[in-house]
Amino acid sequence: GARLLTSSGSYDPAAELPADHSTALVFYCGNTDCRASDGAAERAREAGYTNVNVMRAGIAGWVEAGHRVDRPQS
Numbered sequence: 001g002a003r004l005l006t007s008s009g010s011y012d013p014a015a016e017l018p019a020d021h022s023t024a025l026v027f028y029c030g031n032t033d034c035r036a037s038d039g040a041a042e043r044a045r046e047a048g049y050t051n052v053n054v055m056r057a058g059i060a061g062w063v064e065a066g067h068r069v070d071r072p073q074s
Helices: 036-046 058-064
Strands: 025-028 052-055
Touching (some): 025 036, 025 058
16 A cells, blocks of 8 residues: 655645544664654654654665565566
């Protein structure tokens, strides 16, 4: 269910995030060197979302931990 935001700092929460402000949101980058997920998460909090998290290890950490990644169909 991952979605790519149009921008980490200027995306429109009303257009790009679920309508239910209690939905669990997890923001992440590619790896630990990127901090764009922090800005995206803060923007969601400012918009009134209450269950906002950042996966600090990013998708690289997710894969390294052995979790499955679904790739888009081309």
